Amino acid sequence: MNSNSSPMIVTAxxxxxxVLIWAATPLAIVWSVAEVHSMWVLIIRYLGASILAIAILALMRNPLPFDHTSLKSYVAGSLNLIGAQLFIYLAANYLTSGLMALIFGLSPLIAGLIGHVILKTHKLVWLQWLGMAVAVGGLTFVFADSAESNVNPWGVVLMIISMISYISSIFWVKHINAPLKPMSQATGSLIISSLGSLLLVPFIWSSFPTQMPSMQALFGFGFTMILSSIVAMLCYFWLIRRLAASTVSLSNVMTPIIALILGATLNHEHISSHAVLGIGIVMFGIVMYFWKEWREQYFAQ
Incomplete structure (x- = not known):
């Protein structure tokens, strides 16, 4: 093994x-809300993740500034956390984990549409427009047989709101452009999210958990608190500094497929043959959308 292969193995x-954490997160959410009120799960997740993040930040000796610009950036980042995740946890009561991952996999397409139509930050080419149309058509095909596919319209609406919150957070953080280290940004956003989640307590106090959840639910708690909120965040920021955006975007194709497999094998989630065809069409649309970027990155040389 030569010296150049070692960094490649680490990166891979x-x-x-x-990808595995992102793919397993919807299933972990479904498991964690099966026995405990979804909003209590959210509160516990962010309080625990905030404490862990503060400890990691101290070990890394990174600053956590509280100037006006930094605070605005933390609030913007929290829109991705407490904003987007709030609706994902609510959607978990209506959708399977695989379908949640599939819908959220369309977020880069929605971000591209917002960037093109509203923010005018970049221009979409015809293949990307076609990819969007194909992906939406595939999603419609999945939902057409909702009784067999366990697709609840309320869950779809909640996931769309979640995607809008997630995308808005990305654009807002970029617009503020605070000079923060990734871990500082993440920790500040987690703190704001945990404080924001406490505002829900008066409305859900009557649903306070009174008994110990099952091991499966506890595993879902721990997974989302440690792996989804901390480890995945560190992996993501590490990768975007070293890989092209087109390479990172490949995860949007892989994650929903793995999530569907995990949901079917570990949670016995049924996906009809009708839905499988629709899912394949969605994945093909996503590939079409990213094809120009991938071709320029890998085949233009």
Missing amino acids: SIYALL
């Missing part, structure tokens, strides 16, 4: 870990 391992 971190990339694989990130």
Whole structure:
């Protein structure tokens, strides 16, 4: 093994870990809300993740500034956390983990549409427009047989709101452009998210958990608190500094497929043959959308 292969193996391992965490997160959410009120799960997740993040930040000796610009950036980042995740946890009561991952996999397409139509930050080419149309058509095909596919319209609406919150957070953080280290940004956003989640307590106090959840639910708690909120975040920021955006975007194709497999094998989630065809069409649309970027990155040389 030569010296050049070692960094490549490390990068590939971190990339694989990130994809697996993202793919398993919807299932972990479904498991964690099966026995405990979804909003209590959210509160516990962010309080625990905030404590862990503060400890990691101290070990890394990174600053956590509280100037006006930094605070604005933390609030913007929290829109991705407490904003997007709030609706994902609510959607978990209506959708399977695989379908949640599939819908959220369309977020880069929605971000591209917002960037083109509203923010005018970049221009979409005809293949990307076609890819969007194909992906939406495939999603419609999945939902057409909702009784067999366990697709609840309320869950779809909640996931769309979640995607809008997630995308808005990305654009807002970039617009603020605070000079923060990734871990500082993440920790500040987690703190704001945990404080924001406490505002829900008066409305859900009557649903306070009174007994110990099952091991499966506890595993879901721990997974989302440690791996989804901390480890995945560190992997993501590590990768975007070292890989092209087109390479990172490949995860949007892999994650929903792995999530569907995990949901079917570990949670006995049924996906009809009708839905499988629709899922394949969605994946093909996503590939079409990213094809120009991938071709320029890998085949233009």
